Amino acid sequence: MTRTEDAAPLETEVLVVGAGPTGLMAALVLARRGVRALVIDSKEGPTRESRALVVHARSMEIYDQLGLTQQVLDGAVPGTGIQIRGDRREFGAIHEKSGATEAEPGSTRRASRINIDQAQEGWTPFPGVQIFEQSRNEELLARTLATEGHPVLWQHGLESLVSDADSPDAGVEAVVTGPDGPLRIRARWCIGADGAGSAVRHQLSLPFEGVTDDATFCVADVHGVTGLPENLLVAQFGNEKFAILFPLGPGGHKRLIWLHGEEHPDQETALTEARTDLGIDYDSVDWFSAYRVHHRIASTFHQGAVFLAGDAAHVHSPLGGQGMNTGLQDAHHLAHLLADVLSGHRSESALARYELERRPVALTLIEWTDQAFGMIARPGRGTAFLRRRARDVMAVLAPRLLSTRLGPYVGGLLGQYRIRYHAVPKGEQPPRWAADPAVGLRLPPTRENAEGLRAMSWQLHTYGTDADRPVAVPDWVEGPFAFSPDPWGRLRRDRLYLVRPDGFVAASFPLHAGAAAVHEVREALQAHDVVG
Incomplete structure (x- = not known):
């Protein structure tokens, strides 16, 4: 059927521009949360070149939430x-x-x-x-989407995007071109996951500094x-x-x-x-x-009804293999946030959390890789001499460092599961529900809590104790689930933990006789824009 610009637009809840690992991950998480998402890409299919290579521990945890871990391990x-x-x-x-x-x-x-x-x-x-190449990530995610009834619209490139930054409720309208002519798509939100040369970012005229x-x-x-x-x-x-x-x-x-x-x-x-x-x-x-x-970053990750993720939002040196993983985690974070808002679990104001939480991660990564790029990778005899001296020191100290108490911390940074989302700006005194070191980190894994995280829901957890369900908690929050004590001591016995669908700890409530203080629970829910 020949399309015309006068035809009725195709309707969806989220338009995802770009079928790289970031865009495909966003679409799959949205689909699992019951949100209609449409992915478009001008390519004929998944990337064939290997390109990015490394899948770090935190990204493997995300694949585990989606039930795809074994397929990654089988091909990696x-x-x-x-x-x-x-x-x-x-x-x-x-x-x-x-x-x-x-x-x-x-x-x-x-x-x-x-x-x-x-x-x-x-x-x-x-x-x-x-080591699971970008091409394999794309093939796995695209195949899973298609199998579950959400195929990518290949050979469809973005031509124009209309979004009113002052009226995000108006949504977006896009014109894309494909083999059968132009197609209009209308969506509540748009995710630009179309790489460093992002057409979405250019349509918004956003600086890429x-x-x-x-x-x-x-x-x-x-x-x-x-x-x-x-x-x-x-x-x-x-x-x-x-x-x-x-x-x-x-x-x-x-x-x-x-x-x-x-x-x-x-x-x-x-x-x-x-x-x-x-x-x-x-x-x-x-x-x-x-x-x-x-080494670049967009001036903002969120304008009106449009969001940027992955290389469309930030690019840096491939040293450390962090780029694809950061994009996968951008997508996972954003998709859960959009699904929470669409389901009525969080207010529209919660959408600001995407930039507040993910942009500092990108800034830190760019700063780190930029410094490492200059010190380690740059050619030249002078730099090479200093690099060899640094190598000799690193060859001795690095293994010893990882064998000390700092080892797990460094390992967590490399694996990207030590990323912390701060409840309050740095330097400010956190409230009691955010004072626990576990708050803002992804939930430490135990033998028992992995299955619960696959539910992609808000949950209450205890570890080594029982707790009453606070009356202030909305009925769609699951739990409390009582798990065995954390053998590593990262999760306390005297706390009730509020866990987000993306696996991050939103709050930790001190327990007194098995009960949490109602005012602390309400304060934490309000801080996270949770709708009662």
């Missing part, structure tokens, strides 16, 4: 830690023997191993990282790399360059990421220099790309 290569290496001229041919990393006889240096999984053990059900680095970032998928462990990420230090290698599968299949320099190189030149300086041998190349690195 596990990464348990990071090996810190110099090139072969310094370390010799390093190999794995009986689980320990050694140097060849005659070498005086050893490769150092940082065990991420051990630092995260007990704090997340999914310690370490999973930051810098573009003058160095060129190179990425290659190679086969036949020898002398490297199968299930470790490798930080490789050369005379002038620095690279990170990610395991992609058997046969020495690796993702190689390094900085080339100021010139935009061709594949042969870049790989020849990487081979020479970094001492990395390989047999064949599947894919190569070179691009400039951006």
Whole structure:
């Protein structure tokens, strides 16, 4: 059927522009919460290139809430830690023997191993990282959406978007173009998840503030790399360059990421220099790309009825593999928030929490990766000399640090499950219901609470005690559920916890004779814009 601009618009509750991991995650969470969402993308289907690689622990917890964890694990290569290496001229041919990393006889240096999984053990059900490429994330999420009756509208690109910032209740109206001509779509909200060049952000004329680095970032998928462990990420230090290698599968299949320099190189030149300086041998190349690195953030993540998420809202260096994970968590947060408002559980004013909670996460990530980019990855002899000195210190101190009490904290930052949403601005005295260290963090996992979190509902929890249900709590809040004591002591026996659908602890109420103070409960509900 031929479409015309005069035809009646297609109606949906949320229009998601962009079918990358961020947009697909938002649509799937919305669908599971009973919200009609339509995803459009100008591509013909899911991305075929691997692009982003790493799925961190917190993102695995989100996949677990969606019941997709096993499918990720079945297709992923596990990464348990990071090996810190110099090139072969310094370390010799390093190999794995009986689980320990050694140097060849005659070498005086050893490769150092940082065990991420051990630092995260007990704090997340999914310690370490999973190497599960962006293409596989997209394919899994798109397939799940289609199976559940919410297929992506592929080959449909955004042409125009009308949204009144002063009247968000008016919703949005979009015109998209597809194989059958123009199509109008009307929605209550729009999520721009269409990447760094976001058409949604441009339609809103929102600044994308930051810098573009003058160095060129190179990425290659190679086969036949020898002398490297199968299930470790490798930080490789050369005379002038620095690279990170990610395991992609058997046969020495690796993702190689390094900085080339100021010139935009061709594949042969870049790989020849990487081979020479970094001492990395390989047999064949599947894919190569070179691009400039951006460190940018949108001036706002929310304008009227439109929200930005993922790369449309913030971009940064791929060092640390945080980008795709941050986008997945943007989407998870925002989708639950929109579903809460649409269901009448929270007021419209709660939508401001998306920017208040997620933009500081992006700012911190950009600042951290920008500093790491300058100190670790930049080419040049002067920087390389300082980098090698820092490497020697890091090779000794990092494993020791992760074995101390700071290890779980550092592991939580790397896994992104230590992100905290502050109940009050920093520096202000928190109310009693927010004074517990667990408030603002995602609920620490125990053997018993995982199944409850899969319900995607507001809940009351206790750990090691029973509690009365506060009269001020709306009837759609489930619980209280009484769980066994937390063996790690992160959740207190004398508290009643209010948990959001995204798994974050909204409040912790002191208990007296099994009851929480009514005024504290009402104060916490009001602070979270909960509707009684």
